[in-house]
Structure formats: C-alpha cells, structure tokens
Amino acid sequence: KAGVTQTPRYLIKTRGQQVTLSCSPISGHRSVSWYQQTPGQGLQFLFEYFSETQRNKGNFPGRFSGRQFSNSRSEMNVSTLELGDSALYLCASSFRPVPSSYEQYFGPGTRLTVT
C-alpha cells in the first residue's frame, strides 16, 4: 500500500507570497493532519481534517488555512509568507479521528524556505 505523499518536497518562496502544499493520504484513510516542524519550536499541530471538515486547529494565525477534498486529499495554504514560516511541513493520515486509539502515518514532508 502506498504511503502518504506530499508535494512538492522542496519549495523556496519570497516573503509576502503565498504557498499551497498538497498531501495525499494512504488509501482508505479519511483523516489528515498537518504539522509544522522548526528547530526552535519542534513539531507543532496545525489542523486536522476529516470528511472534508476541519475538526481541530492548533494555535496558528489565520494566514494558515487548509481544506480537504472528497477523495481525502488535503491542501494547506499559507498566505503573506514570513521568514518564520520556513519549516518542514508534515502531513499525517489515519483511518479515523474518533476518540479511540489510532495511529497516524506521516509523509516525508515539504521543506519550505522563505527568503
């Protein structure tokens, strides 16, 4: 079974621009979560989508947004990029986000550099 895929793998943008990252979950997985990883802050939860609905959101400004499509693929968008947005953005998928045990499977990430 194919794993979680993320595109693009590397991206360089200029301050003020916007960017869209894509994530394709494992087949059959309907929950997609996004994380930001930086050397200073570590891994931080951005948001989680299930059945095209945002179920949970981390403590990030409104410049960070996302969506999920009917085929469970997800995109996240960052508008008005700042230098501090430079990070590894990770996507994780799981079968369902119900309050029971479940595992998340992570993709390789998208390395975003803002100059």
Added chain:
Amino acid sequence: DAKTTQPPSMDCAEGRAANLPCNHSTISGNEYVYWYRQIHSQGPQYIIHGLKNNETNEMASLIITEDRKSSTLILPHATLRDTAVYYCIVRVEGWSGNQFYFGTGTSLTVIP
C-alpha cells in the same frame, strides 16, 4: 502547553536495550500514550501506543506505570538504524476532535 517531559538525549551501545523514559504526570484516564521516532529529515514513524497495560510489538515494548504518570519505551536490541529522535505523545481529546502534542523528544544515539 507541554504535556510530556523527556530527557533531551541518550546514548546506547549497539545490541543493548535502549530504555527511553517519558513523564506525563497530567495524563487523564482516557488519554493514550504514543511513541514515534523521527530519523533526520524524514517524517515521524509510528512505534507503539498504549493506554494502561504494557504493550509489545515487533519494534518495541511500552511499559506504563500503574499510576500512568510515566512510561518507558524499550528497544530490546538497539541497532545503528535506531539512532533517531524519539517522541512521547499524549493524545488529547479536544473540544472538536483530537490533537497530538509532541514533546521535546529524546535524541537517541546508538554507539557501535
């Protein structure tokens, strides 16, 4: 807010057991403890999870104390490929779903 506390780094001799501790003193009754690891520049990899009983799979064992305030991940025979950052995570059930709070992680170095 931090939900777990881990030592920042540990060393382990190749072939020996690696015991990685995690403190989660504020854990509540229905929260699970998960362990993931991340090898440099790759996405985190699921290892194991548990609620209150000890768990074992092909990768590792998870020992949770009776009061559930701490746990230990055991890699029984560490290899060089086990060198990674290990994250202990408590799954929090939020008002609208679930969040994963990643701890600071323990950087494990397996020494030949």
